[in-house]
Amino acid sequence: MTHMTMRRRGVLRAGAAGLLGLGVQSIFPAWAHSGSHGLRAELPTLTGQDIRLRIAHDMFKVGGRAGHAITINGVLPAPLIRLREGQNVRLHVENALDEDTSIHWHGLILPFHMDGVPGISFPGIKPGTTFTYEFPVKQSGTYWYHSHSGLQEQIGHYGPLVIDPAGAEPAPYDREHVIVLSDWTFLHPHQVMVKLKQKGGYFNRQKQTLLDGTMTAAERANWGRMRMDPADIADVNGSTYSFLINGHGPAENWTGLFRPGERVRLRFINASAMTIFNIRIPGLPMTVVQADGQHVRPVETDEFQISVAETYDVIVTPTADQAFALIAETIDRSGMARATLAPRLGMVAPVPALRPRPTLSMRDMGMGGMDMGGGGTCAPEHAAMGHCTPGQPAAAMQHSMRDKASVPASVDVGVGVDMIAPMPVDRTGDRPLGLEKEPHRVLTYHDLAPLVPFHDTRPPARSVDIHLTGNMERFMWSLDGRKMNEGAEPIRFERNERVRVNLINNSMMNHPIHIHGHFFELVTGQAHGHPVKHTVNVMPGGKASFDLTADAPGDWAFHCHLLYHMHAGMMNVVKVRPLDDGGAA
């Protein structure tokens, strides 16, 4: 590969002065002009009725190193696709790889055979062929698109998609920036998977040796006896990942410009394979106006956590002629993506240090108030159930986390399930993991109120429980103990039925659960109404329920959006019947 194929920012750094001197800068797209003090804010943008995308092998450069990437139209992240509600769109996708590929339009309401999941909704796109997606654009908001083939998403196959409303914008703004968050590794993604399989905590343990622990020796010993790791918060982390904003590493300081006094809309998209981020802009409150592309009542906050595959739109109004740091710290504090908002290029703001690494609590293990580090006290209800013996917390934990009687018989508790959080509770009102004690405001799902009521006001006619299960040590992940490729029965919904789905997280990890082709109402129990989403982060040892109107006939993917969890089997098919032709297959 020559440096000319290193996209997005490799080009100029590789030899800008010489090349420009030779008058060949016209071969570089405008976005590659970085200068020495921050990069242009614009993303390459595609609009109109006919959009052409070419998926190809490429090189990507970050932190002075180059690695193999899959890019779309030569850029990482892929171009911004900008549509308008009410239009039709044809997206011609050429596969220039030597393997199958696909594009899934994340969060879009469309006919199922345009959804782009190989083996579920279409056959995939063969090498050397072009597939044309065509559908009417029925919604507005911030979305994204990505591969649903193998592990391609990890190496660059993702991009932002913004749909402007047909009518007035309910959350007006003067300027906007699209902020695509992602994670990049120079390891081949199949190597990442192999390492996770060899040792579920491979990357975590690698990192732990680099960080000072905050636990006492006794606490450490307790967790050790349980063969559990309270710092097991992210499977893959900063020990291998570079965290990117719009394709730029933290040192590259991607800069979004503003004029003091402007209302600046930031469209955050978490396009990571595996990384949950905590977002804050020190000194600048953020007003959340959209979640997952759906308008919410404006709510001001100082920090929010964005799980993988979620989107949040916020509006900030910086009035001072100064730079602000945009900090996306990873959930396990092993690294950060960082950008700058500034009135002029070249300005920087102080970058705060990574905060101390959080550790899991008993609540994260589905054990409510049990407190393991405090010398073995436990909540009366747990003691009464034999789940906790004061003074012997490790023994009690070990007992109850392995108690397979705490899930119903419908859950297959074979080798793929090594621990079961015994008493998951609704955590949609909890502050996200690690942000419990922050002194400032932190967004929770309970803060999200829909701007307009959901169109279907029927109460659910029935409910379905789905357990989020796994064996962390062997990196096996499943729904109800069954892996996608090992005979999991599809989840069946009657067309137009209203159903409550209870996601019960029996594991100690966060799982962002996503359903294709539908939005759901996240049940928060709040009087201001339930937010409408396509992805919900289910906290460790937690529960989350959503009410779904199964109004999209077809076969749809339903999965954890952590790429390697999905790849390990944490996925199923949702079948909504009958089809438009009356078919029931």
Ligand SMILES: [Cu+2]
């Ligand atoms: Cu998961």
